[in-house]
Amino acid sequence: xxxxSFKTSLRVTWADTDAAQVVHYSNYFxxxxxxxEEFYRYLGFSFLDFRKRGLWFPRVEAxxxxxxxxxxxxxxxxxxxxxxxxxxxxxxxxxxxxKETSDLLATGYVVVVAADKESGRATWIxxxxxxxxxxxxx
Amino acid sequence: xxxxSFKTSLRVTWADTDAAQVVHYSNYFxxxxxxxEEFYRYLGFSFLDFRKRGLWFPRVEAxxxxxxxxxxxxxxxxxxxxxxxxxxxxxxxxxxxxKETSDLLATGYVVVVAADKESGRATWIxxxxxxxxxxxxx
Amino acid sequence: xxxxSFKTSLRVTWADTDAAQVVHYSNYFxxxxxxxEEFYRYLGFSFLDFRKRGLWFPRVEAxxxxxxxxxxxxxxxxxxxxxxxxxxxxxxxxxxxxKETSDLLATGYVVVVAADKESGRATWIxxxxxxxxxxxxx
Amino acid sequence: xxxxSFKTSLRVTWADTDAAQVVHYSNYFxxxxxxxEEFYRYLGFSFLDFRKRGLWFPRVEAxxxxxxxxxxxxxxxxxxxxxxxxxxxxxxxxxxxxKETSDLLATGYVVVVAADKESGRATWIxxxxxxxxxxxxx
Numbered sequence: 001x002x003x004x005s006f007k008t009s010l011r012v013t014w015a016d017t018d019a020a021q022v023v024h025y026s027n028y029f030x031x032x033x034x035x036x037e038e039f040y041r042y043l044g045f046s047f048l049d050f051r052k053r054g055l056w057f058p059r060v061e062a063x064x065x066x067x068x069x070x071x072x073x074x075x076x077x078x079x080x081x082x083x084x085x086x087x088x089x090x091x092x093x094x095x096x097x098x099k100e101t102s103d104l105l106a107t108g109y110v111v112v113v114a115a116d117k118e119s120g121r122a123t124w125i126x127x128x129x130x131x132x133x134x135x136x137x138x
Numbered sequence: 139x140x141x142x143s144f145k146t147s148l149r150v151t152w153a154d155t156d157a158a159q160v161v162h163y164s165n166y167f168x169x170x171x172x173x174x175e176e177f178y179r180y181l182g183f184s185f186l187d188f189r190k191r192g193l194w195f196p197r198v199e200a201x202x203x204x205x206x207x208x209x210x211x212x213x214x215x216x217x218x219x220x221x222x223x224x225x226x227x228x229x230x231x232x233x234x235x236x237k238e239t240s241d242l243l244a245t246g247y248v249v250v251v252a253a254d255k256e257s258g259r260a261t262w263i264x265x266x267x268x269x270x271x272x273x274x275x276x
Numbered sequence: 277x278x279x280x281s282f283k284t285s286l287r288v289t290w291a292d293t294d295a296a297q298v299v300h301y302s303n304y305f306x307x308x309x310x311x312x313e314e315f316y317r318y319l320g321f322s323f324l325d326f327r328k329r330g331l332w333f334p335r336v337e338a339x340x341x342x343x344x345x346x347x348x349x350x351x352x353x354x355x356x357x358x359x360x361x362x363x364x365x366x367x368x369x370x371x372x373x374x375k376e377t378s379d380l381l382a383t384g385y386v387v388v389v390a391a392d393k394e395s396g397r398a399t400w401i402x403x404x405x406x407x408x409x410x411x412x413x414x
Numbered sequence: 415x416x417x418x419s420f421k422t423s424l425r426v427t428w429a430d431t432d433a434a435q436v437v438h439y440s441n442y443f444x445x446x447x448x449x450x451e452e453f454y455r456y457l458g459f460s461f462l463d464f465r466k467r468g469l470w471f472p473r474v475e476a477x478x479x480x481x482x483x484x485x486x487x488x489x490x491x492x493x494x495x496x497x498x499x500x501x502x503x504x505x506x507x508x509x510x511x512x513k514e515t516s517d518l519l520a521t522g523y524v525v526v527v528a529a530d531k532e533s534g535r536a537t538w539i540x541x542x543x544x545x546x547x548x549x550x551x552x
Contacts, residue, residue, distance in 0.1 A: 011313075013309065013313060014157065014162070014309055015156060015162055015164060015306045015309060015310075017157035018153060018156065019152065019155035019156070019157070019159040019209075019210050021157040021159075022157075024153055025447075025473045025476055026153060026440045026441070026443040026444050026447070027440070029439060029440040029443065030289070030291045033439075033440070037287075037289060037290060037349075041349075046349050048349055056434060058434070058436075058480065058483070059439045059480055060479065061477075061479050061480070062439055062478050062480075063475075063477045063478075064475070064476050064477075066472065066476075069472070071157075072157050072324060073317075073322050073324055110439075149451075151451060152447055158332060158334070160334075163305060163309075163334075163335045163338055163386075164303070164305040164306050165302070167302040167305065168302050168427070171302070171427065171428055171429060172429075175425075175427060175428060184487050194296060196296070196298075196342065196345070197301045198341065198342050199339075199340070200301055200338075200339070200340050201338070201339045201340075202337070202338050202339075204334065204335055204337070204338075211451075211455075211462055290432055290433065290438070291432060291440060294431050294432065294433070295433070295436075295486050297433040298433075300428070300429055302429060348433050
């Protein structure tokens with residue numbers, strides 16, 4: 001059975017662009033993050049829930065490959081897949097396409113670690129999160 | 139005796155610009171804030187010191203008038219004056235000029251309130267801060 | 277007859293926040309702008325259409341009054357009204373509320389000028405735009 | 415002979431931080447870029463010079479590994495090395511350290527391609543740029 005993916009749409013706003021009249025390269029990472037946030041909201045939990053439980057999820061790696069530029073007013077579709085799910089970390093991969101033309105614009109990933117808020121140490125991803133992530137795993 | 143002003147320089151970076159090939163209008167407020175931070179550093183205190191003492195300094199008003207656009211790579215000079223100093227708030231005004239051409243690019247202000255971190259209520263600006271701000275008051 | 281207003285919703289994302297765990301004060305101006313963009317899209321034109329016709333709409337003033345902080349994950353409702361419509365400029369005012377609690381978080385405005393892209397000079401707002409803006413005027 | 419590296423310093427500003435009270439992960443890419451800009455300025459050319467000659471330098475890949483968080487007010491030192499110099503592209507690598515503690519905070523790279531502004535096609539990096547980059551190559 002192929003893994004599920006999670007998709008969300010977002011509109012490029014003027015503030016996302018730079019003087020090359022394309023989306024600034026750092027903002028794709030913000031698009032990844034907004035998608036991750038929507039994904040957690042869809043699964044029924046949020047960064048804030050995690051934090052209340054003394055957990056946070058710092059990124060330890062981030063990567064993006066840029067294929068074609070996104071421009072102001074473009075409607076983007078971002079697709080998230082759980083590329084790898086380990087005991088203490090997850091690798092989330094992303095594909096950003098232009099929703100109207102279907103052109104692939106960028107692909108990338110972030111590696112997120114579960115960490116104890118006090119000690120800063122890596123810790124186990126709680127089992128109820130693992131359960132919810134499984135259908136999205138490759 | 140005319141008031142002292144505090145001046146600092148900053149370079150426009152690519153990420154500050156937007157697709158109109160000028161600095162995005164929201165970023166002037168970030169330039170104001172960086173100047174304010176440099177000013178506090180110059181006076182010998184920082185946002186962090188304040189926070190440790192249970193104080194924070196939320197902005198309650200912000201205004202900017204845009205005269206001429208700043209562009210990528212421009213070297214800016216930002217001048218800060220204490221426009222008004224009250225018991226619980228201060229109005230800091232800013233002038234942003236192109237340092238090479240001396241063209242005035244923007245003027246504006248922020249009103250900052252001293253607030254108790256727990257209650258969120260406005261509180262007195264500590265006397266040692268008031269002393270240090272006085273020479274910069276109009 | 278009371279003026280129409282235009283409303284849109286937006287979700288506070290992690291990147292909008294700062295170390296005070298509230299939305300950074302400069303980002304309210306980005307929320308204003310996103311609302312303006314949605315408004316133009318709703319009216320059937322975009323910044324890009326304008327630019328193709330040699331017109332652009334630089335901001336000459338921006339103001340925001342902060343009432344209560346917006347926080348990560350808050351769902352905001354932004355309301356836009358055309359406060360003033362002149363031959364060459366428009367003053368757009370905004371109210372940002374928490375959509376769930378209805379708390380008013382911020383109010384503000386931007387003054388936008390129609391300008392000729394080549395000369396940079398202020399110019400007439402095209403009549404078809406004026407027509408579409410009228411129902412939203414105070 | 416070991417390669418030269420280029421170093422610059424930058425101060426973490428309030429707007430760089432997020433609600434986890436650390437620098438937002440996307441902003442390290444802005445720090446990379448500011449360092450790249452300073453490097454080109456040091457070498458005597460700028461993004462703008464390139465653009466006037468019909469050349470631009472889009473990023474095709476970006477990567478960052480996060481070791482320790484940078485916080486508000488930290489003074490950072492960013493070191494740039496030319497990791498790989500090809501006919502049409504360059505891989506620039508970066509190390510970000512806390513300048514006061516010498517702690518390594520992040521490492522990463524960007525792959526930049528020389529491209530013709532009109533066609534968007536990859537093109538040769540001009541020989542005078544290649545000459546200036548050579549001493550910084552691994």
